Amino acid sequence: MILLSARIELIRRSLPALLGGTVITIQLTVLILLFGVFFGLLFAFGQVYGNKPIRWFVNGYEKVFRSIPELVLLLLVFYGPPSLGIRISPFNAAVLGLGLRATAYMSQIFRGTFKSVGSDQITAAYSLGMGKYKTFLFVILPQAFRVFIPPFANEYAIILKDTSLAYALGVAELLRQGQYIIAVAYDPLSIFLAIAAIYFVLTFGVTRLLKILENKLKIPGIGVEIG
Amino acid sequence: MGDEDRPLLNIKELKKSFGDNLVLDGISFSLDTGQNKVIIGPSGTGKSTVLNCVNRLVVPDGGEIWLEDTEIVSCDNINEVRQEIGYVFQGFGLFHHLTALKNVMLGLTRVKKVPKKEAKEKAIAKLERVGLLDVLESYPAQLSGGQKQRVAIARALAMEPKLMLFDEPTSALDPELIGEVLNVMRKLAEEGMTMLVVTHEMGFARAVSDEIIFMEKGRIVEKSSPEKMFEQPENPRTREFLFKLDELYGKGGE
Ligand SMILES: Nc1ncnc2c1ncn2[C@@H]1O[C@H](COP(=O)(O)OP(=O)(O)OP(=O)(O)O)[C@@H](O)[C@H]1O
Ligand SMILES: [Mg+2]
Numbered sequence A: 001m002i003l004l005s006a007r008i009e010l011i012r013r014s015l016p017a018l019l020g021g022t023v024i025t026i027q028l029t030v031l032i033l034l035f036g037v038f039f040g041l042l043f044a045f046g047q048v049y050g051n052k053p054i055r056w057f058v059n060g061y062e063k064v065f066r067s068i069p070e071l072v073l074l075l076l077v078f079y080g081p082p083s084l085g086i087r088i089s090p091f092n093a094a095v096l097g098l099g100l101r102a103t104a105y106m107s108q109i110f111r112g113t114f115k116s117v118g119s120d121q122i123t124a125a126y127s128l129g130m131g132k133y134k135t136f137l138f139v140i141l142p143q144a145f146r147v148f149i150p151p152f153a154n155e156y157a158i159i160l161k162d163t164s165l166a167y168a169l170g171v172a173e174l175l176r177q178g179q180y181i182i183a184v185a186y187d188p189l190s191i192f193l194a195i196a197a198i199y200f201v202l203t204f205g206v207t208r209l210l211k212i213l214e215n216k217l218k219i220p221g222i223g224v225e226i227g
Numbered sequence B: 001m002g003d004e005d006r007p008l009l010n011i012k013e014l015k016k017s018f019g020d021n022l023v024l025d026g027i028s029f030s031l032d033t034g035q036n037k038v039i040i041g042p043s044g045t046g047k048s049t050v051l052n053c054v055n056r057l058v059v060p061d062g063g064e065i066w067l068e069d070t071e072i073v074s075c076d077n078i079n080e081v082r083q084e085i086g087y088v089f090q091g092f093g094l095f096h097h098l099t100a101l102k103n104v105m106l107g108l109t110r111v112k113k114v115p116k117k118e119a120k121e122k123a124i125a126k127l128e129r130v131g132l133l134d135v136l137e138s139y140p141a142q143l144s145g146g147q148k149q150r151v152a153i154a155r156a157l158a159m160e161p162k163l164m165l166f167d168e169p170t171s172a173l174d175p176e177l178i179g180e181v182l183n184v185m186r187k188l189a190e191e192g193m194t195m196l197v198v199t200h201e202m203g204f205a206r207a208v209s210d211e212i213i214f215m216e217k218g219r220i221v222e223k224s225s226p227e228k229m230f231e232q233p234e235n236p237r238t239r240e241f242l243f244k245l246d247e248l249y250g251k252g253g254e
Helices: A004-049 A052-067 A070-079 A090-115 A119-127 A132-169 A174-185 A188-217 B047-054 B078-083 B100-111 B116-129 B145-158 B175-190 B202-208 B226-231 B236-249
Strands: B009-018 B021-031 B036-040 B062-067 B085-089 B163-167 B194-198 B211-216 B219-224
Touching: A004 A052, A004 A090, A004 A132, A004 A174, A004 A188, A052 A090, A070 A090, A070 A132, A090 A132, A119 A132, A119 B085, A119 B145, A132 A174, A132 A188, A132 B100, A174 A188, B009 B047, B021 B047, B021 B062, B021 B219, B036 B047, B036 B202, B047 B062, B047 B163, B047 B194, B078 B085, B078 B100, B085 B145, B100 B116, B100 B145, B116 B145, B145 B175, B175 B194, B175 B202, B202 B226, B202 B236, B211 B226, B211 B236, B219 B226, B219 B236, B226 B236
Parallel strands: B036 B194, B036 B211, B085 B163, B163 B194
Antiparallel strands: B009 B021, B009 B062, B211 B219
16 A cells, blocks of 8 residues: 555656646647637538538538547547658647547537527528628627537537547657656556546636636526527 | 609519429519508418518519619619618517617618717617617517517618518517507508508508508409408408408407
C-alpha cells in the first residue's frame, strides 16, 4: 500500500506535467471544435440551400463519418497518408481525424437548428421584402443560435473526451502524459484519478458555463425549443 | 392624377398547377384603390394560392398580376414589390425572438433602412393603431392569439403597403378573440386601405367588402356585391356553399 501522503505528494509533483498534457488536450479540443463548426456550418448550408448533388454529398458524408469508430478514423488518417507519400504529424492527424467526425455531427446539429425556425416566420420575413440572406441573418440565425447551445455543449463534451484517443497516435495529451508518469512512479490509481478529475472539471465547467449562457438568452415565454 | 382609372391590383388569367394538380384555372379580377374584396370558397380551392401568387411566394405558371404599373410575375425586384404588399395569414409568423415592438420595427430597419429612432416611433404608432400599446415589450409567446395577429397586422402596416392581403386571419383564433382582429380590419377598411381578404367570417364580408368572389376548383364561380351574393346568388353552387357556411359558422350579417 502506498501512503495517502505519498499519493498526494506524487500528484503534486506530477501536476506540471499533467497540466502540460491538459494544454495539448484543450488545443486539440478547440481545433477540432473549430474544424467541426466551420465545415459543419458549410455542409449544413449545402444541405439546406444547395442543389441535389450537394445535398447527396452532405448526406453521404454524414452517414459515412458517423458510422466509423473514432479510433479507426484516427489510425486511418495517421497511418494511411504515409503509404501515399504524405507525412502528417500525430497532432494534425488527431485534429483531422476527429474533425472529420465532428463535421458530420455539427452539420446535423446546424441543420436541425435552422429548421427549428418555423416556416411561418420565414414566410413572414419574405413577405416583408427580406431576401434569403436577410431572413437567415435576422430571423433564423438569432433563434438557431439559442437552440444550438445545448447540442453544442454535448458535442463539446464528446470531443473533449475523444481527444484521449490521440493517445494511440502518440500525441502527448493529458492521458499520455499520465502514462509517462505512471511508467516511472508506478501508482496508476492516483494518476488516473487525477486525470479523471481534470477531464471532469473541463467537461463540467464548460457545459455549466454554456448552460448559464443558454438561460441568459432564453426568450421570455418559451423554453429553448422554438416552434 | 391620370392613374385614377386603372386598378391598383389587376389579376389576369392566373394559372397554377402543383405537379398535375391544377389549382388555379384562369383567375381574373381587379381591385381599385380603397376597395375591399373577400374571397370565399371550399377548402383546397386555391384561395391561398391566389394570395400567394400576388406576393409571389408562389410563382404562377401563367397569367399576369399588375400592381399599378408593375407586373409581379415577371418583375426582377420582387423584394421591393413585396414591401408594397402587406401579408397577414393564419399562422401569424411573428418572430419569436423579438418583442412586439421589435417585430414591427424589423422590416423598417432592415428592409427599408429607416433609422432606428424613426422606426421605433413609427412602430409604436402602428401598434397603437391596432390597440396594443400595452404590450410593446412582450414577446410573442406571452401574447394571446388575437394580440399576435394584431402585431402581425401592425408589422405589415409599418411598411406602408398599398395593398393588404389577409389569408384567414382569424381561423387559428379562439372564438372570443376573433372580434378584436376583425375590428382592426374593419377600421383599416374604413380608413381606405385596399384589402383582399380570404375569410369565412361572413359578417365581416357583408359589412366591409365591396365585392365577394366565390371560388371553386380553381375558378371564379361568381362575383358580386355582398347584398346580391347573400340575397340572390346566381349560381346554385354559390347558394349551396353559403348555406353550408351558415350551418358551420352561423348566419352572416348579425
Ligand atoms: N406548395 C404546394 N405544393 C403542392 N400542392 C400545394 C401547395 N400549396 C397548395 N397546394 C395544393 O393546392 C390546392 C389549393 O390549395 P390552397 O391552399 O390554395 O387552397 P385554399 O382554397 O386556400 O384552401 P383552404 O380553405 O383549406 O385554406 C390544394 O389541393 C393544395 O393541396
Ligand atoms: Mg387557404
